[in-house]
Amino acid sequence: MAKVTILQRGGVKYHESLRYWTERLLPELMSTRLANTLDLRIEVRKTVLSESNCGRVLWNPITNAKKKQYTIIIYREADLPKQIAALGHELMHVTQYAQHRLGHSAKGNERGRWWVQDGRRQFFPYATTDYWSSPWEIEARAFEAQTQKTFSAHFNEGPFHTTLEYERWCARR
Numbered sequence: 001m002a003k004v005t006i007l008q009r010g011g012v013k014y015h016e017s018l019r020y021w022t023e024r025l026l027p028e029l030m031s032t033r034l035a036n037t038l039d040l041r042i043e044v045r046k047t048v049l050s051e052s053n054c055g056r057v058l059w060n061p062i063t064n065a066k067k068k069q070y071t072i073i074i075y076r077e078a079d080l081p082k083q084i085a086a087l088g089h090e091l092m093h094v095t096q097y098a099q100h101r102l103g104h105s106a107k108g109n110e111r112g113r114w115w116v117q118d119g120r121r122q123f124f125p126y127a128t129t130d131y132w133s134s135p136w137e138i139e140a141r142a143f144e145a146q147t148q149k150t151f152s153a154h155f156n157e158g159p160f161h162t163t164l165e166y167e168r169w170c171a172r173r
Ligand SMILES: [Zn+2]
Pocket: 089, 093, 136, 137, 140
């Protein structure tokens, strides 16, 4: 399994739920073999993020380390369903990086991202790329929507009345 560390100062804590969903979603996204190489650091923070943009992945792979480190930032003030949906979105980006389908690079003076589609690597300069319609964002938003649906089904079918009860259920499992 991936190593998962969750950090937060202040605010309502949904760490057990975040851990449960990380462990539940990773097998849908990648092989166990690849998941075993991950060292995920989930920081729940009150930051520049907002209700409409609840997550981010910091690009910090340490290539010579045994485990690949990725830091996921989740917006602390978001409610549980939004935090889990954001987690799904960001885990898809971690997957894209870990599978070497997405990366950062420069071409001459231009900085941007590369993306592998059908075996071909394409360069997307930051200056001219519409973030919203980029293929890695479309893929991440689709997985986010799927996560949101799966989460709400799980929550509504279970014996929980509040998100804090859900958090306790995740802790006991
Ligand atoms: Zn994204």
